[in-house]
Amino acid sequence: MKKVITYGTFDILHTGHINLLRRAKEYGDYLVVAISSDAFNALKGKKAYYSFEQRKAILEAVRYVDEVIAEDTWEQKVDDIQKHHIDVFVMGDDWKGKFDYLKAYCDVIYLPRTIGISTTKIKTDLNKNG
Numbered sequence: 001m002k003k004v005i006t007y008g009t010f011d012i013l014h015t016g017h018i019n020l021l022r023r024a025k026e027y028g029d030y031l032v033v034a035i036s037s038d039a040f041n042a043l044k045g046k047k048a049y050y051s052f053e054q055r056k057a058i059l060e061a062v063r064y065v066d067e068v069i070a071e072d073t074w075e076q077k078v079d080d081i082q083k084h085h086i087d088v089f090v091m092g093d094d095w096k097g098k099f100d101y102l103k104a105y106c107d108v109i110y111l112p113r114t115i116g117i118s119t120t121k122i123k124t125d126l127n128k129n130g
């Protein structure tokens with residue numbers, strides 16, 4: 001079984017996230033998603049609308065996702081890849097190059113981001129339109 005992993009906040013799930021998850025799953029048979037904990041989001045300077053538990057429940061309902069784990073630190077990726085026997089690490093290309101050190105442990109793939117949609121844009125548009 002070929003296992004894939006990806007990481008992210010995945011707040012207010014949108015088609016950009018779904019496009020990423022669908023393409024990530026195409027690289028294997030089993031997709032693990034490491035969702036940023038609320039504490040790790042604070043480290044990333046992000047405040048998610050949905051709590052970790054809510055984001056986890058939503059991701060677990062996505063057909064491409066086989067398992068959801070917590071992302072608590074920047075440093076856990078190597079341990080995750082070894083512990084979960086990961087073959088492919090996938091991220092959107094806004095992270096291009098940032099995780100190349102993982103090539104020592106698994107394939108590293110950066111996929112083109114979906115243009116024109118983001119959680120930030122959704123929040124801004126909703127605030128503008130009341």
Ligand code: C2G
Nearest residue numbers: 007008009010011016017020091092093113114117
């Ligand atoms: N994404 C995308 N297209 C968009 C928006 C997001 O392809 N329009 C991708 C991002 O590139 C990322 C994933 O969806 O691969 C999740 O995006 P975020 O929730 O914004 O995750 P991020 O804050 O980038 O966290 O250790 C890695 C970090 O936790 C990544």
